[in-house]
Amino acid sequence: MSTLTNTLANLQQYVEKQAAILQADERYKSLMALPPVQRWLSIGALFLLSQLIIFGGLYLVFGKIVVIGFIASILAGLATGLGALPAVFFKNISNNLFSSLLGAAAGVMLAATAFSLLVPGIEFGNNLWPGKGIYVVSIGMLLGAFFLHYADHQLPHPHLDSVVDPHLNSFRKIWLFVIAITIHNFPEGMSVGVGFGSGDLKNGIVLAIAIALQNIPEGLAVALPLISLGYDRWKAVTVATATGLVEPVGGLLGISMVTLFEPVLPIAMGFAAGAMLFVISEEIIPETHSKGRSRYATYSLMTGFIVMMIIDNALN
Numbered sequence: 001m002s003t004l005t006n007t008l009a010n011l012q013q014y015v016e017k018q019a020a021i022l023q024a025d026e027r028y029k030s031l032m033a034l035p036p037v038q039r040w041l042s043i044g045a046l047f048l049l050s051q052l053i054i055f056g057g058l059y060l061v062f063g064k065i066v067v068i069g070f071i072a073s074i075l076a077g078l079a080t081g082l083g084a085l086p087a088v089f090f091k092n093i094s095n096n097l098f099s100s101l102l103g104a105a106a107g108v109m110l111a112a113t114a115f116s117l118l119v120p121g122i123e124f125g126n127n128l129w130p131g132k133g134i135y136v137v138s139i140g141m142l143l144g145a146f147f148l149h150y151a152d153h154q155l156p157h158p159h160l161d162s163v164v165d166p167h168l169n170s171f172r173k174i175w176l177f178v179i180a181i182t183i184h185n186f187p188e189g190m191s192v193g194v195g196f197g198s199g200d201l202k203n204g205i206v207l208a209i210a211i212a213l214q215n216i217p218e219g220l221a222v223a224l225p226l227i228s229l230g231y232d233r234w235k236a237v238t239v240a241t242a243t244g245l246v247e248p249v250g251g252l253l254g255i256s257m258v259t260l261f262e263p264v265l266p267i268a269m270g271f272a273a274g275a276m277l278f279v280i281s282e283e284i285i286p287e288t289h290s291k292g293r294s295r296y297a298t299y300s301l302m303t304g305f306i307v308m309m310i311i312d313n314a315l316n
Contacts (some may be wrong), residue, residue: 023024032185042254059316069193079215079216080240080244084236087240107301108210109214109279110280112211115308118272186246187276190250190253193256194254195272196255203316209311
């Protein structure tokens with residue numbers, strides 16, 4: 001744990017150093033010296049220009065499907081910030097409500113994993129290697145689970161239920177949890193990218209919706225303990241939103257990889273499915289069944305699964 005503490009300290013020092021360099025930059029000083037309206041218009045123009053360069057480059061190199069998938073993974077990641085918004089108005093959320101939200105998230109993720117990753121992954125695998133699709137996807141699932149197992153082993157962290165408890169507000173514990181959420185969001189974003197990379201817009205849309213719905217209670221779980229530490233409410237929402245913005249990185253990697261290397265697709269779909277199942281089993285379901293709240297979570301899980309199944313069927 002001392003190594004992890006040193007890593008966090010080094011990360012904090014790096015961020016502070018980069019912030020100091022930015023604040024000392026003459027262009028930054030000139031921008032900050034502008035009147036508020038002109039300053040924000042300039043920032044907005046720079047942001048739009050950067051997006052034009054990014055999305056234009058993606059379109060020229062990979063085509064339309066990659067741009068759509070990248071945008072979808074961004075929107076899914078931003079849902080973390082949407083989920084954190086109630087923390088601005090409420091310092092505490094009831095256990096039953098939070099458990100129900102997590103249960104619904106688990107159901108949504110289970111349905112998306114089954115119908116939009118595993119089933120099409122096996123079909124793609126059978127097209128490439130007749131009769132062997134299920135084995136290829138299974139290998140991918142194990143790789144996805146082992147990836148998150150390794151990440152958890154390298155970064156031991158508290159779980160959702162203990163962190164949301166306002167009485168347990170250790171600074172290190174909460175930031176370990178924030179970093180762990182960020183790590184878990186990477187394969188979730190990758191699953192959205194892989195879904196679009198398959199060439200099936202329906203699969204990509206279903207996965208983006210599922211991840212977005214799952215991110216809502218996750219964002220709340222990040223923001224509430226930060227507020228209990230004394231963070232400004234909007235700053236806590238910003239941090240929660242930032243944990244979700246790693247998803248576009250995973251999404252871009254997933255969609256680019258399977259677009260360029262089609263034989264990777266069944267393994268990648270299995271990898272994303274295995275990672276999502278690991279998060280559901282390791283993080284979400286155990287927390288929803290703690291403190292005698294399993295009945296709320298069970299019905300919420302079934303509701304989430306049914307809703308996602310109906311969405312998947314409707315998009316067909």
